[in-house]
Structures are given as C-alpha cells and as structure tokens.
Amino acid sequence: MPGSTRHTSNRGRRRGRWTAVATAGAxxxxxxxxxxxxxxxxxxxxPNSIDVLMVNNPQMVDLQSLTAEHFTAETGIxxxxxVLPENDVRDKISQEFSSQSGQYDxxxxxxxxxxxxxxxxxxxxxxxxxxxxxxxxxxxILGPMTTSLSSEGKIYGQPFYGESSFLMYRKDVLExxxxxxxxxxxxxxxxxxxxxxxxxxxGMNGICLRGQPGWGQVFAPLSTVxxxxxxxxxxxxxxxxxxxxxxxxxxxxxxxxVRAYGQNGAPQAGFTECLNNLVQGNVAMWYDATSAAxxxxxxxxxxxxxxxYAPAPVVKTDSSGWLYAWSxxxxxxxxxxxxxxxxxxxxxxxEYEELVGEEIGWTSVPxxxxxxxxxNEDYLAVASAFAEPTREAIEAADPTNPGVxxxxxxxxxxxxxxxxxxxxxxxxxxVSSAIAGxxxxxxxxxxxQELAEDxxxxxxxxxx
Numbered sequence: 001m002p003g004s005t006r007h008t009s010n011r012g013r014r015r016g017r018w019t020a021v022a023t024a025g026a027x028x029x030x031x032x033x034x035x036x037x038x039x040x041x042x043x044x045x046x047p048n049s050i051d052v053l054m055v056n057n058p059q060m061v062d063l064q065s066l067t068a069e070h071f072t073a074e075t076g077i078x079x080x081x082x083v084l085p086e087n088d089v090r091d092k093i094s095q096e097f098s099s100q101s102g103q104y105d106x107x108x109x110x111x112x113x114x115x116x117x118x119x120x121x122x123x124x125x126x127x128x129x130x131x132x133x134x135x136x137x138x139x140x141i142l143g144p145m146t147t148s149l150s151s152e153g154k155i156y157g158q159p160f161y162g163e164s165s166f167l168m169y170r171k172d173v174l175e176x177x178x179x180x181x182x183x184x185x186x187x188x189x190x191x192x193x194x195x196x197x198x199x200x201x202x203g204m205n206g207i208c209l210r211g212q213p214g215w216g217q218v219f220a221p222l223s224t225v226x227x228x229x230x231x232x233x234x235x236x237x238x239x240x241x242x243x244x245x246x247x248x249x250x251x252x253x254x255x256x257x258v259r260a261y262g263q264n265g266a267p268q269a270g271f272t273e274c275l276n277n278l279v280q281g282n283v284a285m286w287y288d289a290t291s292a293a294x295x296x297x298x299x300x301x302x303x304x305x306x307x308x309y310a311p312a313p314v315v316k317t318d319s320s321g322w323l324y325a326w327s328x329x330x331x332x333x334x335x336x337x338x339x340x341x342x343x344x345x346x347x348x349x350x351e352y353e354e355l356v357g358e359e360i361g362w363t364s365v366p367x368x369x370x371x372x373x374x375x376n377e378d379y380l381a382v383a384s385a386f387a388e389p390t391r392e393a394i395e396a397a398d399p400t401n402p403g404v405x406x407x408x409x410x411x412x413x414x415x416x417x418x419x420x421x422x423x424x425x426x427x428x429x430x431v432s433s434a435i436a437g438x439x440x441x442x443x444x445x446x447x448x449q450e451l452a453e454d455x456x457x458x459x460x461x462x463x464x
Contacts, residue, residue, distance in 0.1 A: 118151035161366035164393035206261030215424025240452035293386035
C-alpha cells in the first residue's frame with residue numbers, strides 16, 4: 001500500500017535524523033556543560049528511558065498507543081507515561097515541578113503555565129536543541145504558539161495541539177430565515193442574528209454560550225468578549241478593572257444574550273454541553289473553540305456539512321479569538337534532557353501528524369500548531385470546511401496585545417499569573433449566578449473587583 005511505503009521511507013529518514021541530533025546533543029554537552037543540558041543520566045527507568053506526565057485527552061491517549069511501536073523502535077528510548085485527568089495532572093505537575101524532584105522529564109503544560117514556570121526556572125529552555133534539530137522546523141510552528149510558549153526571548157514549550165476560537169453556525173438555518181452571516185461579525189450583529197433564528201426550528205435556541213463556572217469554562221469565551229469591548233482584568237500597572245464600565249458592559253451583554261436567546265440550562269453549560277446542543281440541532285450558533293469543528297463535522301454528526309465558520313466576533317479590536325495549546329516542557333531538574341527533546345521533537349513533529357493520519361485517521365491529527373498541517377492534502381480532505389478558518393483564527397491571535405490597552409501579563413482568555421485560576425473561578429461563580437438570574441452583573445463584578453484588588457496589591461507591592 002502507498003501509505004506503508006511512505007511510512008517505511010520516513011522511518012529510515014527519521015533514524016538518520018536521530019543519529020544527527022544525538023551527536024549534536026553530545027557535542028553540546030561536551031563543549032558547554034554549564035548550559036545545564038543533561039545527557040541521559042540514570043533515573044528510575046534507566047538511562048535510556050524518560051518519564052512523561054500528561055493529561056488524558058484523546059490525542060494524548062493516541063500518542064501513548066503509538067509510542068512504543070514507533071518512537072521507541074526508532075530511537076531505543078522507552079517512554080514511561082503517567083496519564084491523569086486534567087485537574088489531577090495540573091496538581092501533580094505543579095507539585096512535581098515546583099519541588100524539582102526530577103521524577104518526570106517531560107510534562108504536558110498549557111500556554112498558561114509555561115511562561116509562569118519559565119520565570120520560576122522550573123522548566124528548561126529549548127533553543128539549543130531547536131538549533132541542533134533543523135528538521136523539527138520551528139519556523140513551521142504558528143507564530144502565536146511560539147510567542148505564547150516563550151519567556152524573555154527563549155522557547156520553553158512545543159505545542160502538541162492548539163486552538164483558537166470562532167463562531168460556528170448552521171448555514172441552512174440562517175439561509176431559511178433570510179439571514180447572512182457577515183464575513184467579520186460584530187457581537188451586536190451576532191446578537192441580532194440570534195434573535196432572528198431563535199425558534200427557527202422546534203426547540204432551537206439562537207446561540208449557545210458557556211455559563212458553567214470556572215476560569216477555563218465561562219471565562220474562556222467571556223474574557224475574549226471583555227477584551228474586544230475594551231475591558232481588561234488589570235491595566236499595565238496592575239490597577240484592577242473588573243467592575244469598570246467596559247468590563248461591565250461586556251459581561252452584561254453576554255449575560256443578556258445567553259438569557260434571551262441561549263441554550264436551556266445555560267448556568268451549567270460548558271464546552272461539552274454546547275457541543276452536544278449544536279450537534280443535536282438544539283442551537284443555531286455557538287462561539288467556542290476551533291477544536292470543536294472536528295466533532296461537528298465528524299462522519300456521525302447528523303448535520304455534517306451544514307456548518308459555517310466566522311471569526312470570533314469583535315467590537316473595538318480587529319480580532320478577539322483566544323489561544324490555547326497543550327504543549328510539552330522539560331523539567332529543569334531532569335537528567336535526561338537530550339532524550340526528552342527527542343521525544344518532544346517527535347511528538348510535535350510533522351511526521352507524527354502523518355503517522356496519526358495513516359494509522360488512526362486524519363480527523364484525529366493533533367492540529368492547530370503547524371502551518372504545514374493546513375497544506376497537507378490528506379488532512380484537508382477531511383477538514384476542508386474548517387481548516388482555513390482555524391488557521392486564520394490562530395494566526396490572528398495576539399497573546400501579548402489582546403485588547404485596547406497594555407497588559408501586565410501575557411494571555412488572551414486568561415491573565416498569565418499563578419493567582420488567576422483562583423481569581424477567575426471565584427468571579428465566574430458569581431457571573432454564572434447572574435446568568436441564572438440570582439444576582440445582578442453589578443453585584444457579581446463588584447465582588448470580583450474586591451478579589452482582583454487583593455491580587456493587584458501583591459504585584460504593586462513587589463514593583464515598589
């Protein structure tokens with residue numbers, strides 16, 4: 001079969017590549033040991049193994065199933081995986097990397113944690129290895145991804161898969177109601193469309209928006225709305241702005257929209273609930289992660305082929321999509337950094353995407369990180385409806401300048417500081433209560449302002 005022939009030739013080419021990388025790594029360690037790069041010291045699994053701690057998302061499980069037969073067979077490096085649910089893995093990674101015990105060489109981190117961990121010196125920069133491994137092709141990684149995984153000019157992470165956000169909608173429903181989706185919609189235009197298509201089919205609501213509490217649930221989309229309305233959690237000098245007019249206007253708009261034309265059970269609805277609502281035909285539109293498109297266009301999706309994709313709606317900014325990536329980082333305390341890089345280079349490489357496409361299926365490819373993915377004819381054959389909108393959304397994302405004013409920390413749908421998960425989650429609980437009609441938006445954000453003031457005080461004190 002053609003796929004088998006291509007796979008065999010790639011394997012031979014990869015073996016040559018690993019020999020070159022290993023030689024370059026050995027030279028680097030021999031000539032510049034003070035740089036801190038480990039050459040394969042003895043850990044719990046022996047000198048020719050690494051320990052990887054990662055989240056149990058489907059793409060990661062696919063990786064686990066392919067590693068022994070391909071990566072280990074090609075390199076001789078055994079990979080010991082510890083796979084945990086998201087909340088559990090975040091806790092374990094935090095404990096492990098903050099203590100620098102060196103038990104794990106590689107961990108799956110997001111672009112939220114990586115700049116924070118880099119500043120704490122818990123993870124190692126990758127620039128030397130990138131320079132020694134030209135076939136990895138760092139320039140092929142989408143620019144916003146590299147930016148979000150860097151700190152002070154150095155790269156500390158490589159994306160495994162990534163996403164932005166966009167508006168998904170039923171083209172047939174809008175057409176039946178005589179509605180045209182603008183090429184670059186504003187939030188007010190989206191609200192107007194939601195009103196027109198609400199009830200277009202029996203039991204159909206106009207739009208689905210997350211209402212479930214959590215900094216990574218309701219505030220993932222809502223923070224992008226705040227940004228484009230001109231709001232921000234903090235100004236550059238750490239002045240908190242949670243109950244400022246712009247922040248308030250954005251949250252009030254969001255709450256009003258989901259209460260008027262949103263899905264049933266909105267205060268408890270997160271990503272999964274909105275995905276199910278759109279797939280089942282219960283809503284006409286949904287603003288959320290670009291990664292959802294693969295599910296709504298899957299072979300078993302009842303409305304496959306009927307969806308359109310528009311950029312994240314805007315008000316005062318040119319774009320407003322978020323940026324997120326599950327990525328790989330190397331623990332600074334690891335004594336096996338050379339082997340760790342070989343694994344990361346493979347898992348985030350172009351050839352791994354081809355391997356997944358050939359052996360599991362092109363709809364399972366961990367996309368959203370490389371420009372070449374969106375030129376791959378095999379991938380485009382199954383993802384043509386949403387591939388280009390996804391790429392455009394990711395490339396338009398600017399994690400260093402997502403709003404109308406300078407920010408004190410990197411991030412679009414989050415503030416890149418350790419305190420944000422707690423702050424965002426606490427404020428989100430009140431916003432969810434406002435969606436449920438239990439409190440007002442003003443009450444929710446006044447409480448949020450007090451919490452943000454406590455966080456801001458710590459940073460303002462440090463800067464004095």
